[in-house]
Amino acid sequence: MTFKSLGLSDAFIKAVEEKGYTTPSPIQQKAIPHILQGKDVLASAQTGTGKTAGFTLPVLQYLVETKHEKYRPLRALVLTPTRELAAQVYENVREYSKYVDIKSAVIFGGVKPASQIATLRRGVDILVATPGRLLDLHDQKAVSFKRIDVLILDEADRMLDMGFARDLNKLISFMPTKRQNLMFSATFSDDIKKLASGILNNPVEVETAPQNATAQKVSHKVYKIDKKRKTEFTIKLIKDNNIDQVLIFTRTKHGANKLTQNLVKAKISAAAIHGNKSQGARTKALQNFKENSIKVLVATDIAARGLDIPLLPHVINYELPNVPEDYVHRIGRTGRAGAEGEAISLVCSEETEYQSEIEKILKERLETSIIEGFEPIDTAPPKRAATQSKGSFGKKKKGGNSGSSNENKPKGKPHFKGNKPANASGSRRTGAPKKKRY
Incomplete structure (x- = not known):
């Protein structure tokens, strides 16, 4: 056609x-x-x-x-x-x-x-x-x-x-x-x-695609990491694998700023993009990222839908989203137009329920591993009702683990698949959340 x-x-x-x-x-x-x-x-x-x-x-x-x-x-x-x-x-x-x-x-x-x-x-x-x-x-x-x-x-x-x-x-x-x-x-x-x-x-x-599906050419990987060592692990991932372009998602604006500052201190070029940034700063950060003048763009979910980045090879979920559908939107930044992509999620103990909810919506288990030296020593919080998503969730989660059966401690360093740089070139509805003006 x-x-x-x-x-x-x-x-x-x-x-x-x-x-x-x-x-x-x-x-x-x-x-x-x-x-x-x-x-x-x-x-x-x-x-x-x-x-x-x-x-x-x-x-x-x-x-x-x-x-x-x-x-x-x-x-x-x-x-x-x-x-x-x-x-x-x-x-x-x-x-x-x-x-x-x-x-x-x-x-x-x-x-x-x-x-x-x-x-x-x-x-x-x-x-x-x-x-x-x-x-x-x-x-x-x-x-x-x-x-x-x-x-x-x-x-x-x-x-x-x-x-x-x-x-x-x-x-x-x-x-x-x-x-x-x-x-x-x-x-x-x-x-x-x-x-x-x-x-x-x-x-x-x-x-044209199943509801809440992710791109077929995106591989998914979860690393169970102690909450206090996520930044250190992120820096190791980027440096050990010579990553030239990666989009990292955090849940909060403060978290995005703090991670960006730590990346820059580690001599990794990075910029943050979120709702508190001026439009000029947001535009400049995105342009620099597309042109590969910075390696890392750290973003909150405001950026999950609106970024058009050709051939973006890697996405890191520094923190899992508390709404499982948002995982799909985040990962949608990579593996676009038939290209391959990789999604890495860093999951601490208190995020295991979020991982389970994401696996439900994807209808698949995410490959999960523990890296020697970065084992999670933080403890999960008391069991609570699962965050109500926009899908069929809301039942209380039983158990504190994601249920992934293939956890292991691989030898050697964690790696991304493929380390080549990207070629950057009216209805009635009540109870609506407070609106944000963008």
Whole structure:
């Protein structure tokens, strides 16, 4: 199958080919024809499978074919949960529309709104935005949604996680009821289906990977480590294996900063990216990481969905996420577009329940080992009810171990598989968590 056979015009095929793509991915093959036909779509696919192009290309073609000659009202809106994802989607919109007369813009918090307001007043066909800043600008009458033809919710499940349900409902209330709606998500959770039922009209459901699946070419490994020695072990992993590019996840902003400082002290180039960092600092850190001028990017889960890093070979979970689905999103940064990747998790005694919950959602045991000299001597806390995830969890976990049967003490040093550097080049919903404005 080719992009032309999907019904895309030559201008978009040329732009796609210039990015090195000749064959549409499964999600693109399934979603693009339906979108071109004007149908509402509810699509789920794991990260790194071409979801962005799956909605960007057909929406851009629609805008070109129905373009107003004399004026340029906002007609397509893409909503994303984070600044990084908004910037990534916007860049794709720009690249795919380079051979057509389409005006696009991106809006998010962390920067002064004056330039964004000026851009909107000059006229925009398609806008990529985060909910918080977009609502602010709408309150200032800097943007109108009266002519919206297409609404796209990207990473819709993450928007729910971050407490944007109320903002989404408010934004949608300002739009025409007659419009095309597209919802893309990494998972098909019950909450997502509930949200979709209040927004989409008779949607076509498109799914290209099992719910909560990780990329097939990603290998998973767990090291049981004493909590106080995680930093030391992380440094050893990177140095002993000459790792040139690795994304490390922590649970807290403070933890990200502290780990970054310790890596730098160990003469490992690193930067942190999280919600307390200015937009400029976040953009600079990501760019330096992509260009391989720093080896390590330490991130909180705000970055789990919005980072586009080509051929990222390694991800380290310095701390396991307390919501198992977030493991899938973290690991989705590696093993993208068919490339191989490796996911390393450092698990202390108090995190064994988290590992068990992750194994349940993945439906597989994670290879677990203990490294001689780094054996966990910390003790697990008293048994507690398992953290309620967005799936079927919430039952009290019996036992304090992950249940992994292949624990061992391998001789020699821990290693990553492959040490070559990367080639960097409105629904009703109550009880929503407090929203964060990005």
